[in-house]
Amino acid sequence: MKVVVIGASSGLGRCIAVGLGKRGARVALMARRKDRLADAAVEAGADALAIPCDVTDEASCASAIEEAARELGGIDALVYATGIGPLVRLVDTDAATWRRAFDTNVIGASLVTAAALPHLVASQGTAAYLSSISASDTPPWPGLGAYAVSKAALDKLVEAWRAEHPQIGFTRVTVGDCAGGEGDAMTGFNADWDMDLMTEMAPIWLSREYIAGALLDVDELVQVLDSLLRLGPSASVPTIAVVPRRPA
Numbered sequence: 001m002k003v004v005v006i007g008a009s010s011g012l013g014r015c016i017a018v019g020l021g022k023r024g025a026r027v028a029l030m031a032r033r034k035d036r037l038a039d040a041a042v043e044a045g046a047d048a049l050a051i052p053c054d055v056t057d058e059a060s061c062a063s064a065i066e067e068a069a070r071e072l073g074g075i076d077a078l079v080y081a082t083g084i085g086p087l088v089r090l091v092d093t094d095a096a097t098w099r100r101a102f103d104t105n106v107i108g109a110s111l112v113t114a115a116a117l118p119h120l121v122a123s124q125g126t127a128a129y130l131s132s133i134s135a136s137d138t139p140p141w142p143g144l145g146a147y148a149v150s151k152a153a154l155d156k157l158v159e160a161w162r163a164e165h166p167q168i169g170f171t172r173v174t175v176g177d178c179a180g181g182e183g184d185a186m187t188g189f190n191a192d193w194d195m196d197l198m199t200e201m202a203p204i205w206l207s208r209e210y211i212a213g214a215l216l217d218v219d220e221l222v223q224v225l226d227s228l229l230r231l232g233p234s235a236s237v238p239t240i241a242v243v244p245r246r247p248a
Contacts, residue, residue, distance in 0.1 A: 001025040001229060002072040002123075004065065006055060006112055007082030009036035011187040012130065012178060012218065016081055019222030021045040025229070028068035031082070055082055055108025065115035075119035077229040078127040080109045085147035087193040087201070093146050105150040110157055117165065126169035126229050129158050133176050133243060138210045143201040162238065169235055171228060176243030178216040214244040 003020055007013030009031035021027045021044030029044060030053035031037050041050035049071050053064035069075050084104045086097050109129055120127060134141050135151035155172050162170040179187055190198070205211050221242050228237060 001076050002028075002074055003077045003079065003229060004028045004030060004068050004072075004075055004116065005079045005081060006030045006053065006108075007080070008040055009033040010040075011081075011189065012175070012221065013079075013081030014040045015218045016079055016222055016225060017041075017048075018043045019219065020079075020226055020229070021048050023222075023226050025226070026072055028072055030064050030068070053112075055112060056103045058111050061108070061111040062115045065112065065119075069116075069119045074123055075116055076123045076125045078113065078116050078120065078125070079225065079229075080112060080127070080129045082108060083130060083132075083147075083151070083189075085144055085189050087143050087190070087197055088146065089143060089197075090145040098146055101146045101150040102153065105147070106153045106157055109154060110161075113161055117168075120168050121165070124167055124169075126171065126231070126235070127161070128171045128173050128225060128228060129154060131155055131158075131172050131174045133174055133241075134210070136174055137241070137243075139208075141201070141210055142204050143197060159238075166236075169231070169237065171237050172239045173221075173225065173228075174239065174241040174243070175221060176216050176241075177212055177214070178218055178221065178244070212244045216242060216244040 003025045005013055005017035008017035008029035017027050017029045026047045027044045028049040028051055029037055029041050030051050032054050034052045037050040041048040051064045051067050054060040131154055132151045134148040135155055140148035158170050158172045224242050
């Protein structure tokens with residue numbers, strides 16, 4: 001199985017790329033940070049590829065996908081794990097922040113998909129996109145409005161691609177609270193957050209029971225994705241939710 005993982009230099013993307021590689025897939029890892037990407041590729045196996053890609057740049061997406069297809073000998077599956085979640089009240093969310101969220105979480109996903117489409121059509125492959133419980137299972141979390149709105153747009157984007165190309169298995173993967181792995185594999189989702197604002201917002205998230213009170217084991221997410229990507233060309237799984245079990 002020949003897989004491209006976008007956002008593979010850190011966090012869940014890195015865990016997914018390394019995990020798929022250890023399960024026998026040949027993986028092309030893509031992200032902006034080349035140094036971290038190279039280290040992750042070593043973990044993913046001797047045949048893994050490290051290919052720099054900026055999802056906000058259309059030319060970068062096209063060239064990175066073509067390099068992956070050439071070196072892998074085709075593409076059977078695509079995993080879009082890139083995502084940013086700025087912590088900011090909506091009233092304080094400026095145009096630049098909105099654009100950055102949509103450029104990364106939505107537009108980048110479509111640019112990568114468009115570039116990979118001929119290869120996915122040839123293999124009747126699968127494309128999976130990491131979404132969020134805040135876009136579908138819970139109301140938007142206060143302070144993370146831009147993130148929730150962009151992920152809701154991503155969900156609709158996946159449906160739109162499926163409507164136009166039903167021969168490809170387009171799947172939305174809704175992911176619950178997950179810290180990822182250790183070191184560079186740990187989630188950096190909240191790395192740039194204003195800690196004072198988080199201290200104010202966290203009790204609200206807890207009181208509304210948006211937070212499960214437990215963290216998803218990232219290996220379970222990788223196993224679900226590995227099984228999904230190996231279902232083959234006849235499979236059609238519109239959506240999967242991988243969330244932690246709430247404590248009793």
